[in-house]
Amino acid sequence: MHLVPSDRAAHRTIDGHRVCDAIAAIGDAGHVRSWAERFALLADPGRLALLLALHETGPLAVSDLAVATGMRDPAVSQALRLLRAGGLVEGERDGRIVRYRLVDMSIAEVLEHGVLGYREA
Template identity: 50%
Template sequence: MPIDDQRRLIDPARAEAALAGLGDRATLQEWAERFSVIADPTRLTLLVCIHYAREICVSDLAAVAGMSDTAVSQALRLLRAHGLVTAHRSGRTVYYRLADDTMHELIHRVRPHSESDGVG
């Protein structure tokens, strides 16, 4: 999308840099939707727990988050639909993990690791 020619620019170079930084608008929309999903404190709690555990099953996640298995399963379904977590089955148990390094980095920004956490 070009810069509106009808507007007077104070610093065209910075305006061009800002426009270039926006990149694909569809990607911005996708991330806005992801942020709206993780803005919920319950879902963010689950993501932080998954981050620290590396991978975890629903029952264990429910226990540490103080939620019912059903509530955790519903939240995980939404997180999975938005590509924030992935799952794999081991026997009868399904384990969840964060979907990508970007989500790990976001969690580091929300809840940075400290030396006392024992997590590297």
């Protein structure tokens, strides 16, 4: 199947069939952009630490996450705001306490196979 867009069809290729396979693997640009945004959220050590803590322990409050990560409460709240906006975590209110949990299962898999797998190696 020939997938090279018309605006790139005149470019010389070495392995044309592999180029088509690569284009198919890349897929929709919007999907790629969405994943890039998710990985950008993981790129910050503080946010990654929060996600690792939530992945391993389940729901935790801001103050508990601050103690676990060594971050200050306002920094944890700001990071959680970004993670919530990105759809990675959600807060569950229990009276005056809000406990956050990881809800993006694709990110949970990345953490499990990537970061946590690296720790075991």
